[in-house]
Amino acid sequence: MTFRLTCPVCGKRDVYEFTFGGQERGPRPEQDGLSAEEHFRWTQFRLIPNEPQEEWWYHGQGCGVWFRTTRDPGTNREVR
Amino acid sequence: MSRLRPGETCRVDFSRPLEFSFLGREMTGYAGDTVASALYGAGVRIFGRSLKYHRPRGLYSMEGESANTFMSIDGVPNECAETTELRAGMAIEPQNVRGDPGRDRFGFLDAFDRLMPAGFYYHLFHRPYALWPLFQSGLRRMAGTGVLDPGAEYRNGVRTERYLNADVAVIGGGPAGMAAALAAGESGLRVCLFERRGRLGGQMTWRVRDFEGEPLYRRAGALAARVRAAENVNVFTRSPVTGVWGENLVTGFAVGTEDDPFRECHWECRATTVVVAAGCMDRPLVFNHNDRPGVMQVGTAWRLARTYGVRPGKSVAFSVADDLGLEAAIDLDDMGVRIRFIADARESGQQGPEVFDALCDRAIPFFPGCAVSRAVGRKRVRGCVLRSLKGGRSRRFRCDLLVANAGMQPRIGILATAKARLAYCTHTHGYQPTELPPGVFVAGSMTGLRDPRSIEASGRVAGYGVAEWCGGRLKSVAGARAPAREAEALPGPGAGCGIIHAPAIGRGAKAFVDLDEDGTYKNVKESIARGLDVPELAKRFAGFGLGPGQYRVAGQNLAMIMADLRGDPVETAHPTTVRPPLGAPSLATLAGPGHDVHKRTPLHSELAGRGAVFRRAGAWQRARHFGDDPSCRDEIRNVRTNVGVLDSSPLGKFRIHGPDALNALQRVYMSDMSKARPGRCKYSAMCNDMGQLMDDGVVVAEGPGDYYFTTSSARAGDTVEWFRFHTRHDDWDYNLVNLTDVLGSLNIAGPNARRVLERLTRDNVSNQAFPYLACRRITVGDGVEARCLRLGFVGELSFELHAPASYVPYLWDLVMEAGADFGIRPFGLEAQNCLRAEKGHVIIGMESEQRVTLTDIGMGWMWDREDTVSKKVGAPALRACDRQPGRLNLVGLRVEEGAKAPRDGTLVVDGDKIVGYVCTTRSSDTLGWQYGLALVHREHAFPGRRIHLCHEEAPGQRVTSTAFVMSPHFYDPRGERLRS
Structure with a gap:
């Protein structure tokens, strides 16, 4: 498995340079009155769709930026 | 010979x-x-x-x-x-x-x-x-x-790796590949050309046939010279490709010659486009006893003679199926090798006129429509049986070499790994791509072309096609169209020969489809009889194509033979999946150069000079202990009673500043970080979303919106990522600077630490001016400014000096000089580990693990429960498992006098049930008994509880001993020594 990702700072780079940060799941939920179930749903539950999804990636071997990109896990390609 | x-x-x-x-x-x-x-x-x-x-x-x-x-x-x-x-x-x-x-x-x-x-x-x-x-x-x-x-050492010679970037990767250095490389290079693209042999030119390097007034090998030589001279074409010979991967990553390896600095080099080339010009190989003719020594492919006999000057045999029989085979036979005849006969599986009239004329000039028996059906001789070929493909009579010949093939087949392995769609072509009788992945082009004889001009033209077409794809600087659009028009005027793909196997196959003899796995024609039939009737199933069942040949020799034949035996048309046959690596690099090469990439602290040579034994700890080489005593008794005693010094440079050191710096700290640290004050260390910890302890350290405010903080050595590399990840939605304005490698640090610890420090600085370091947990900037020696933190990880009075890494060796010399009168000596990680465990201070990963939270290991006091506004990472999880039954808690253990000593990892049991385990345990000279830090179920975690430790002496042989639960703060529980 190998593909390239587009870092907003550095441009197209090999996936080796990045760390995966999971699906985009919205901002951290408000904690007042947050039930344990809601919390675990936000931290743990994921759907695994066979279609493009929004993801977080970290350019750890490069500029050190966290960015969002839309990628199709079926083809491993970014979708624009 | x-x-x-x-x-x-x-x-x-x-x-x-x-x-x-x-x-x-x-x-x-x-x-x-x-x-x-x-x-x-x-x-x-x-x-x-x-x-x-x-x-x-x-x-x-x-x-x-x-x-x-x-x-x-x-x-x-x-x-x-x-x-x-x-x-x-x-x-x-x-x-x-x-x-x-x-x-x-x-x-x-x-x-x-x-x-x-x-x-x-x-x-x-x-x-x-x-x-x-x-x-x-x-x-x-x-x-x-x-x-x-x-016992042997196989990692001999230098193994290296290389990472390349190119606009075009051309695979195959034959005439088509060279033409493609030149065309792409002329268009201004950066080209890498990979050739697995040691020389460019492919098959043309050993063909002497006259073509347009010169022999083919000279034509190839001239092209090779142009490629070598081309400015932006990088040529890699002895470099087989192992596969083409997603988005055109081409991988392979280069075999070094005596002039190369490596024995083998793994390379990866990230290319925008790929031109595959891998050429053809012989398709084996499947006939009875086709594996006897003395049966060989056309290319083998030809190259033995032409490239290596070895006489392949004295009396040679040829059974071929295309013009190239005939050309080889004629060429060998010209070299003085006796050709017994030539059989051509094609009918007469299908041969090219030039080779046919050449054949007629010679007195070689020629049998069109015939193929060899059997090799005679056991350990060496002594003759063969020739048979007409229409059935009918057979004839026996004597020979000592039998050169046989069923024509040529394209080398489709590279296309297959690139995920091109392939289908059987009934014109060329080989597999041809029907759909290519983006940016992949095909050229050369693998498309079925046989005319040297067509092969080169197809390369040029691919080269300009690549240039168009990349948006290269084409000289003119007309210039790009010309090769395509030129190629159209030249001869197209030649007709192949669809012979599936030789006549009279399998009658009382083995006919091998796969030589590597000893897979015979009979095995194919057996496999079909058992219902495993497609190549993919037969491959798993009978091993066809599983061997080192991986598809190459068996692949096309197996698919054709299976289709034939099932009674299906041959174009429905599909070969088994080709799997990388296509070439075979040695495992030593894949394992990599094998050098240990590590960081050294600024004091590495000073520590080595004092007999440090280094061990890898994360990214660093750190001093484990000094001298030959791994239990470090003297080092520990010296810190407890006198003064020792630790090189703590790998400690994570950071500066965070900006208007939202405090918000970010509040998010990741469990304590109320607004209480961080200038000149004072605030100890706190980070959790993950599950409430597990990830990191601990101290934070010091240095100005408005400006903080200095430390992390554990292991987490130093991940801290920036961690902060940024957990604040990724907030759009906060803060800067985070990793100072870990910039600053070195020394920890002077022991009752005499202050007296040593007093000799280094004129600043007031008395207990009143510089109390426990204070942080000061002091001037040391000839004006080196250092941050000095009064901490107590090892449980003694201690001062940590943080200074620019280049000054740290100087500080070390000062400290050793000032401490000489007291008998100061360095201590290592093992001593530190024992000292901190006696004090009950945890190390993350030793006393914490996936199942335990911050509160479980007794650090819940630092968690600011009231704060829900800053959305602390881990707070909801801590809240959820606050009163959960059955959790593990961290406790101290005192092992019963005279009982068997536990080891790190010894289980704690209650009857047959495992209720926890010992994390760290040592026999302590300071305490005079064996202590341990253990994680045990909450119902056993109260002081005075008697628990059982289970030792497994040998598999199935268990011994239990007793220990008592107590507070983990074994040494100086009130912290008087820290504050003294």
Whole structure:
């Protein structure tokens, strides 16, 4: 498995340079009155769709930026 | 043995003989030989024995396509003799042989093939089941290839890696590949050209046929010279490609020559586009006893003569199916090799006019519409049987070499790994791509082209196509169109020969579809009879294409034969999946250069000078202990009673500043970070979303919105990522700077620490001016400004000095000089570990793990429960499992006097139930007894509780001992020494 990702700072780079940060799941939920179930749903539950999804990636071997990109896990390609 | 003198196509330098040994016998080859050509030239005909039947095997292919000639070279097994270049002094041994390959002890197995039908390994010898292990070990001993010696060192020579970037990766350095590289290079693109042989030119390097007034090898040589001279074409020879991956990543390896600085180099080339011009290979003709030594491919005999100057045989029979085969036979005849006859599987009239005329000029018997149906002779070919494909009469000939193929087949492996869609083409009778992945182009003879002009033109078309794809600087659009028009005017793909196998196959003889796995035509039938009737299933069941040949030799034949046996049209046949690696790099190369990439602290040489024993800790080499005592008794005692110094430079050190710095700290730290004050260390910890302890350290405010903080050494590399990840939605304005490598640090610890520090600085470091947990900037020695933190990880009065890394060796010298009167000595990580454990301070990963939270290990006091606004990472999880039953808690243990000492990891049991384990335990001189830090279930975690430790002496043999639960703060529980 190998593909390239587009870092907003550095441009197209090999996936080796990045760390995966999971699906985009919205901002951290408000904690007042947050039930344990809601919390675990936000931290743990994921759907695994066979279609493009929004993801977080970290350019750890490069500029050190966290960015969002839309990628199709079926083809491993970014979708624009 | 005398050699031929083939002239300019020869790669062997007869003036440079090389001595080597085969089975201990001294032999001579020449510079430029491969191991196989040298052995053949020295008269060796039997190269080894086959996998299952132990049949004698000889030189069959010349490009590493079959495992017949895998040899053990200088003790390294499975070296491919066909492609390995000969070096002086090589010690070569055949494989899967007991004794001489001519008289192998297991040779009798050939007669027992009835016991080894297709897939026998899966359904025979399994009953009674108790006997299977016996059979299995016997089978494994008799079958197989090379043998590894567990004690041997195989990582010989330099193994390197290289990462390339290119606009175009051209795979194959034949005429098409070279033309593509030149066209792309002229368009201003950066080109990498990969050729697996040592020389550019492909098949044309050994063809002497006159074409447009000059021999083909000169034409190829001229093209190669232009490629070598082209500015933006980077040529890699001896560089087989192992696969093409997602978004055109091409991987492979380069085999070093004596002039290269490496033995083998793994490379990866990220290319925008790929031109595949991999050429063709012989398609084996499947006939009876087609594996006998003395049966070989057309290319093998031709190259032996033309490239290596080795006479392939005295009396040679040819059974071929295309013009190239005829050309080879004619060329060998010209070189003075006696050609017994030439059979062509095609009918008369299908031959090219030029070769046909050349054939007619010679007095060689020519049999169109015929093929060899059987090789005669056991250990060496002595003759053959020729048969008409229409059936009818057969005729027997004497010969000592039988050159046979069923025409050429394209090398589709690279296209297959690139995920191109392939289909059987009924015109060329080979697999052709019907759909190519984005940016992948095909050129050359693998598309079925046979005319040298067409092959070069297809390369140019691909080269300009690539340039168009990349948006290269084309000289003119017309310039790009011209080669396409030119190519259209030239001859297109030639018709192939669709012969599936030789006539009269399988009558009382073995006809091999796959030489590597000893897979016969009969095995294909058996596989179909068992319902495993497509190539993918037969591959798993009977092993076709599983061997080192991986698809290459067996692939197309297996698919065609299976379709034929099922009665389906041949175009429905689909070969088995080709799997990388296509070439075989050595495991040592894949393992990498093997050098240990680590960081050294600024004090590395100072510590080494004092006898430090270094161990890897994360990215760093750190001093584990000094001298030869791994239990570090003296180092520990010295810190407890006097003063010691620790190189703590790998400690994570950061600065965070900006308007939102405090918000970010509040998010990741569990405490209320608004209480961080200038000049004072605030101890706190980070959790993950599950409430597990991730990191701890101190935070010091240094100004408005400006903080200095430390993390554990292991987390230093992840901290920036962690902060940024957990604040990724907030759009906060803060800067985070990793100072870990910029600043070194020293920890002076022990009752005499202050007296040592007083000698280094004029600043007031008294207990009143510089109390416990204070942080000051002090000036040390000749004006080095250092942050000084008064902490107590090891449980004693201690001062940590943080200063620029380049000043730290100077500080070290000062400290050692000032402490000399007290007997100061360095201590290492093991001493630190014992000291902090006696004090009950945890190390993350030693006393914490996935199942325990911050509160479980007794650090819940720092968690600011009231704060819900800053959305602390881990707070909801801590809240959720606050009162959960059955959790593990951290406790201290005092092991009963005289009881068996536990070790790190010893289990805590309650009857038959495991209720926890010991994390760290040591026998302490300071305390006078054996203590331990343990994680145990909450119901056992109260002081005074008697618990049982279970020691497993040997598997199944358990001994229990007793320990008492107590507070983990064994040493100085009130912290008086820290504050003194």
